[in-house]
Amino acid sequence: xxxxxxxxxxxxxxxxxxxxxxxxxxxxxxxxxxxxxxxxxxxxxxxxxxxxxxxxxxxxxxxxxxxxxxxxxxxxxxxxxxxxxxxxxxxxxxxxxxxxxxxxxxxxxxxxxxxxxxxxxxxxxxxxxxxxxxxxxxxxxxxxxxxxxxxxxxxxxxxxxxxxxxxxxxxxxxxxxxxxxxxxxxxxxxxxxxxxxxxxx
Amino acid sequence: xxxxxxxxxxxxxxxxxxxxxxxxxxxxxxxxxxxxxxxxxxxxxxxxxxxxxxxxxxxxxxxxxxxxxxxxxxxxxxxxxxxxxxxxxxxxxxxxxxxxxxxxxxxxxxxxxxxxxxxxxxxxxxxxxxxxxxxxxxxxxxxxxxxxxxxxxxxxxxxxxxxxxxxxxxxxxxxxxxxxxxxxxxxxxxxxxxxxxxxxx
Numbered sequence: 001x002x003x004x005x006x007x008x009x010x011x012x013x014x015x016x017x018x019x020x021x022x023x024x025x026x027x028x029x030x031x032x033x034x035x036x037x038x039x040x041x042x043x044x045x046x047x048x049x050x051x052x053x054x055x056x057x058x059x060x061x062x063x064x065x066x067x068x069x070x071x072x073x074x075x076x077x078x079x080x081x082x083x084x085x086x087x088x089x090x091x092x093x094x095x096x097x098x099x100x101x102x103x104x105x106x107x108x109x110x111x112x113x114x115x116x117x118x119x120x121x122x123x124x125x126x127x128x129x130x131x132x133x134x135x136x137x138x139x140x141x142x143x144x145x146x147x148x149x150x151x152x153x154x155x156x157x158x159x160x161x162x163x164x165x166x167x168x169x170x171x172x173x174x175x176x177x178x179x180x181x182x183x184x185x186x187x188x189x190x191x192x193x194x195x196x197x198x199x200x201x
Numbered sequence: 202x203x204x205x206x207x208x209x210x211x212x213x214x215x216x217x218x219x220x221x222x223x224x225x226x227x228x229x230x231x232x233x234x235x236x237x238x239x240x241x242x243x244x245x246x247x248x249x250x251x252x253x254x255x256x257x258x259x260x261x262x263x264x265x266x267x268x269x270x271x272x273x274x275x276x277x278x279x280x281x282x283x284x285x286x287x288x289x290x291x292x293x294x295x296x297x298x299x300x301x302x303x304x305x306x307x308x309x310x311x312x313x314x315x316x317x318x319x320x321x322x323x324x325x326x327x328x329x330x331x332x333x334x335x336x337x338x339x340x341x342x343x344x345x346x347x348x349x350x351x352x353x354x355x356x357x358x359x360x361x362x363x364x365x366x367x368x369x370x371x372x373x374x375x376x377x378x379x380x381x382x383x384x385x386x387x388x389x390x391x392x393x394x395x396x397x398x399x400x401x402x
Contacts, residue, residue, distance in 0.1 A: 011244040011259075012251060020251060043212040050213060050221060055256065057297035058212075067319060068289035071282075081272075088269035089290055096258035098297065118268060 017097030021055045024195040025094035027119045028186070031106045031165060032128030033157050034143055035135040037174040037182065041128065042103035044179065045186050049099060054190070057093055059086055060103040074154065080111055087115025094122040099194065107162045124193065126186070127168040132157045134175035169193070218298030222256045225396040226295035228320045229387070232307045232366060233329030234358050235344055236336040238375040238383070242329065243304040245380065246387050250300060255391070258294055260287055261304040275355065281312055288316025295323040300395065308363045325394065327387070328369040333358045335376035370394070 018024045028045070030038045039060055046056045065072075069085055072078040083106050093100035106112050116123040135157065136144040147155035154160040165171075170189050172182040219225045229246070231239045240261055247257045266273075270286055273279040284307050294301035307313050317324040336358065337345040348356035355361040366372075371390050373383040 011248040016251070020256065047212040050217070055221065055298075057293070059293075063293060063296065067292060068286060084272075085269060085286075089293065091268060092258070092260075092264060092290065093294075093297070095264065096294070096299065097256075098299075 014095075014097070018195065019197050021097045022197050023054055023099065024122075025097045026099050026122045026124060026190075026194045027090040027094050027115075028099065028101045028124050028126055028190070029090070029106070029112070029115060029119075030101070030103045030126045030128050031112060031168075032130060032174070033132060033135045033162055034105060034155075035138045035140055036128040036130040037172075037179065038103040038105075038128045040179060041172070041174070041182055041186065042101045044183050045101055045190075048183060048187050049190060052187075052191075054099050054194075055097070056099045056101060058101045058103060059090060059093075064089075076154075080108070083108075083111040084114060084118075087111075087118040090115065091118040091120075091122070094119055099190070105156050105162070107156045107160065109163045109166070112165070124170065124189075125165050125168040126189075127165045127171040128174050128182075129164070129171050130173070130175035132162075215296075215298070219396065220398050222298045223398050224255055224300065225323075226298045227300050227323045227325060227391075227395045228291040228295050228316075229300065229302045229325050229327055229391070230291070230307070230313065230316060230320075231302070231304045231327045231329050232313060232369075233375075234331060234333060234336045234363055235306060235356075236339045236341060237329040237331040238373075238380060239304040239306075239329045241380060242373070242375070242383055242387065243302045245384050246302055246391075249384060249388050250391060253388075253392075255300050255395075256298070257300045257302060259302045259304060260291060260294075265290075277355075281309070284309075284312040285315060285319075288312075288319040291316065292319040292321075292323070295320055300391070306357050306363070308357045308361065310364045310367070313366070325371070325390075326366050326369040327390075328366045328372045329375050329383075330365070330372050331374070331376035333363075 032038050042058045046058050049056050069082050072082050086102055086104055090100045090102050146152045147158040156162050174182050233239050243259045247259050250257050270283050273283050287303055287305055291301045291303050347353045348359040357363050375383050
């Protein structure tokens with residue numbers, strides 16, 4: 001399909017970009033049940049890291065489903081394509097040199113494995129591990145209630161599976177610890193694992 | 202389709218991002234025939250602007266067709282979806298605060314109008330206006346030769362139309378002027394039209 005594509009070398013190397021931003025590009029991929037705290041943590045992390053000088057961007061249902069993925073529904077195929085596109089866009093942001101934080105349920109191991117492959121060594125899987133009971137008790141949008149009532153089909157945790165990560169880079173027990181504690185762990189993980197440039201940040 | 206999406210406010214405002222990067226997010230959308238100089242100019246511009254302190258990223262066939270758009274072919278529908286996705290990804294980069302430079306033939310006015318809509322006021326259409334004769338004489342990849350021989354179908358300029366922009370923000374006559382001259386005009390356009398933060402860059 002790409003017979004007539006000629007590889008055009010980007011003028012900037014990953015090293016150039018790291019020197020420019022002060023840190024390497026990376027993807028912090030948050031996965032977990034609805035209401036586990038992914039979006040809140042993603043937003044809080046973006047804010048905390050930006051304050052520390054990092055260049056970040058959050059991908060979530062809000063900015064993806066309304067634009068790039070607006071032509072996808074909620075069938076199994078479309079959900080899978082949704083996550084595939086998120087993985088590819090996250091890979092572009094990491095290639096650009098940014099710290100991309102994605103916040104999607106992304107319930108299937110196979111879909112997450114494909115996102116990891118797209119992002120290569122830049123990918124960091126973070127399990128937002130609040131259990132179903134805790135998430136259902138929170139239910140800030142009333143979605144679990146609707147799912148139990150049969151008004152929502154294929155709802156993760158109720159009528160569709162959630163395949164927990166087997167070897168995530170980080171696990172946050174957001175049912176048992178505060179958002180502040182989880183945030184501290186995320187910031188510490190980032191500082192320890194994302195390469196920094198000398199004389200910067 | 203997005204009944205159960207709750208708008209999550211991004212923690213950072215456009216103003217926060219502008220203060221962080223030193224300039225506003227924007228999309229420099231290059232359109233023109235194959236071999237008109239889009240990719241070379243995009244790469245050179247990324248390099249030149251990065252040297253001046255801007256944060257940039259180039260979207261082109263190389264990084265899009267191999268990843269996000271790898272499941273698209275070259276049918277009219279797939280070409281249109283290809284450009285739609287480029288426009289939406291460019292909008293995300295501009296939203297993130299970066300200067301996104303896109304380099305695609307994007308021959309149809311309707312497709313470019315949709316990209317402009319996705320990117321809103323951040324969109325700057327740049328016509329790389331080398332004419333067919335000049336592009337065909339260059340033909341660095343031998344594509345025009347193949348298209349004339351009937352080996353490539355629906356080739357823009359030969360067997361498919363190119364709809365030139367009616368009111369582009371900038372036109373570069375890359376058949377008549379050197380890459381250096383075009384590059385100088387692009388840098389000058391960017392400096393004059395992309396908002397800068399005070400005390401930065």
